[in-house]
Amino acid sequence: MAAFLQLTGISKKFGGVQALRDVDMTIEQGEVHCLVGENGSGKSTLIKIVSGVQPPEPGGKIVIEGREYASLAPTESTRAGIQVIYQDLSLFPNLTVAENIAVGRHLGGLHLVKWAAIRAAATQAMRRIGIALDLDAKVEDLTIANRQLVAICRAIAADAKLLIMDEPTASLTRTEVNSLLGLVRELKAKGICIVFVSHRLDEVLEVAERVTVLRDGRKVGTFDARDVNDKKLAVLMTGKEFSYDLKSVDLSNKPVVFEVEALTRTGEYDDISFNLRAGEILGITGLLGSGRTELALSLFGMTRPDSGTIRIDGKPVTLKSNQDAIEAGIAYVSEDRLTLGLVLDQSIAANATVTILEKLAGRLGLIDPKDRQIMVDRWVKDLSIKVSDTENQVRTLSGGNQQRVVLAKWMARKPRVLILDSPTVGVDVSAKDGIYEIVKRLAEEGVAVIMISDEIPEVLYHSHRIIVMRSGRFTGMHNPTKTSEHDLMVAVNA
């Protein structure tokens, strides 16, 4: 079979940074190909070159169905049948499903809108992949999974021959991922090539035929999907071996600091009870929509449970707001670091001290800049945050260092209970260990930790006990030394 797309010797420099170095890649006709790599490995740059957003350095060669290009213009890329579905889907929330799918018909000079043609094109695209959404529904009213279908339909309507999907499974539930993978098989059967860019490897390996791994802008290699698994890929992506040993720790002599009894909030979670000892790390895992984040938000006082009790040191507490929760010694690291965890446009120092502003204020309620700096420097050193200047915007840091700033601002409060929601999302594989180390150290210092994650190895290798959540309920308690990734996977997806 001939190749649909052949890239030879692709390089790209941004300023002094070599984002891509001499990368070759081939996409065969009708192939499902997976592209993996850490943040900054050059994945997105490669996509941008293929979609024509960025030109490669001279010397590279792009061949699409036998036609050779030195670089592509966005329109050339589209005309050749290359469609990219970005992680944010690039849909228009205020327009209807039909308009979003057939948006290409809005382009061009001044002409009248042919509504009938738009509806026909949208219907046809949906029929091709066997779905039927309401044509007149606004995209903002759809679920994330349905929005993704609209984005796929838009690519189909634009005669896609190669569909590049950037992190398509990141915000889908398992059922939704399954139907997406089913859809991918169907598209493949119709002769459309698919490139998956993903970090949730286990899922994608189910449908992919080949995997290309990038590291630091270089290609590590292309592998047959049957020959690799996610552990092997992690090693290829990072160049490091990871091994965790599980030790059983006896915490029965430690006091119970945090108790939750029959906590219920209708439509979110139901009859949740557990207790937590000082120094204990409790893993909670479950799928998106299982109620894990909703539970965390209530424990942090952001939402009010309908019934049930929360006790700290045996005393019942009512959390009217997250200020109450923080006052009671509870800290919460959100899964959404970029919009809820940090204020990206403000400085590292400002973010690290936001939780203790009132405490920093001295005489006359004024904050002494020197005191503030001492505090900031202490946490930067303590958590080994790599910064050149603490007055720089937090945005300038890498994912791992950003997460350390989040941890710093909570450690400044000396919390009794630390709730971590997906603490290593968007953190490079090689930087994850650093975060785990900090969590472990905090627990040893006596903080009770709740670690919520949908990455099973994360909870398995870093908690003392694991609770599985499904449809808003706790379905079982597991001991990490007596269970396995496979068993937990089964429990989560049951």
Place this chain on the structure above:
Amino acid sequence: MLEIFMRFRRSHEFWLAMVILLLCIILTVATDSFFTLRNLSDLLTSNAFIGILCAGLIVVLVSGGIDISFTATATVTQYVALTIANAYGATWVTLFLMAGGIGIVLGAINAIFIERFKIHSIIVSIATLNIFYGLLIYFTRGKYIYTLPDFFTTGVNFFEFEYDQIPYSLNLQILLLVGSFLLTWFILNRTNVGRQIYAMGGNPDAAKRLGFSTFRLNLFVYCYMGFIAGVASLAQAQFAQSVAPTVLVGKELDVLAAVVLGGASLSGGVGTVLGTFLGLTLLALLQNGLVLIGVSSYYTQFVTGAVILISVSATALEAARQHRLKRARA
């Protein structure tokens, strides 16, 4: 059909329409003079200037931008066009070509600053408001123009008829008001450019990725606003029978109030021509109604402010309630 109605019932426009209907019923019952041809004709004529500008501003808001400079643009177009008409003579056609053309040029200046220098439209339009207005007053020394071309003073009166011995007609103001709303509706809903403007307002990054020319779209949007300002300025000058360069600037927030009351969002992509018209109608009816039922005209602005404040608060509370309901259902 039923579904379309149900969708409409949940919309902002539905609630506005209900409030307006209620207001109309109250005013019709409470006063003899409200539901008369005389009053309705006056209502349309006197609100034409603000109304026509609303038809332009909705396009800007939908595109995701904002314009504050249109009152200055209108001042310039009206002054220059009518000065030239006085000096060299003009017809309706050349007069509108001049006013519209100058408006388009000033709009293009806004668009170029916004797109080429990447400055946000609110900063640009605050600056150009001062630049256009300041320069006009500087060069004209703020002199009023009281003598206008005869044909302009007479105005247009189509379908003249008498009713109860009062002459009525379709005058210039009403024609332009209706015309600009129809034109805006047509552009936003029936042309691909209009749909691109909605798309750009809804998700500017996606619009760029899909190959929309945002420069051309913004050029269109701000030139259209300028054109509409030119049209509105002639309606106003004909109504006032003079050109007063200092009275228009300062009315920009009245126009903005009507458009946002009509449901347009300042973050772009949201807003309809019908909603804008209803927002305008509500404010106009309030002012008119208060006078008719004998509230001192000194208090109309107070009541208008109260209505704006209550309506935006109610909208925000309703949005929060919908949000809660959505979660409870999920």
Place this chain on the structure above:
Amino acid sequence: MSTKVSSARGGLQAFLFGTNGSLTALLVSLLIVFTLIIGQKFLSPTTLQSMAFQLPELGILSLAMMITLLKGGLNLSIIATANLCALAMAFCLTRLVPGTEGLTSYALIAVSLAAGFVVALIIGLINGYVIAYLGVSPILATLGTMTLVKGLAIGLTRGNVISGFPEPIVFIGNGTIAGVPFGILVFLACAIPVSIWLSRTPTGNAIYMIGSNEKATRYSGVDTRRVMLKVYVASSLLAAVAAVVMMSRFNSANASYGESYLLVTILAAVLGGVDPFGGAGKVIGLILALVILQVISSAFNLMGLSQFLTLSIWGAILIGATAFALRYRNKQRR
């Protein structure tokens, strides 16, 4: 060693191209150009004094606008608030004070001024409640209160002027202490506390955080709604201070004084480096911007040029300065 040198150079460069540096450079070049054109008269004590008389009104109103901009909001009702407060004070002053003497007179003046501040407090609480607790967008909410408050002022006064104030009030806007106009001292008495409030207090720190990302700040345990309420109350109270200066300078109060100031306050703040969408800006930048605007205005006045030409130059400088700042920032990012 070499890194130290380069960082020092970077610091100088950052200052020159940063907001305050480029504003200072602009100010100095304007002073030189105007002195060359106008001559000695431009830098004479009389000119400087007249500048100092004119600056405070716009200055205090700009502070009132600035703090709401920093929070990521806007307050369109500052002028209307100032006028209603001035009317409330003027009403009390003209009813209570005449015929009294000595301490009683001063006490009644204080009571009258307090009346104005109570009005400001109420308006600030309404704005703050509607914006922070009901979640209405600031531009809509303050557009509403602007119309409401101005409407109330018109309704109560039927558009009439209240004038004729006791000597101490007239002094505030027109008197001097050792040649320094008292008004400028009032301005500094607002600007310095506001500056300290913004940079050194928990609330001030929170304002910048909220301006960049309200939700993330709330998740960090800051009572953001309370902070926002405080901002609108402070903005209103500053408008009341401006009201005192304004009514003193005009020796009268009216429902529609100073309306042209509204957009100019935003212009001044943005020129001074305040991000119109919140999160960045300093009082010192605003002061530089105000001085630049005042210098242009005074120089044009001395050259016999229209005040309206000043308006256009202000607009042009706003666009020029913003374009320059953006270009520098983009260059730095690259």
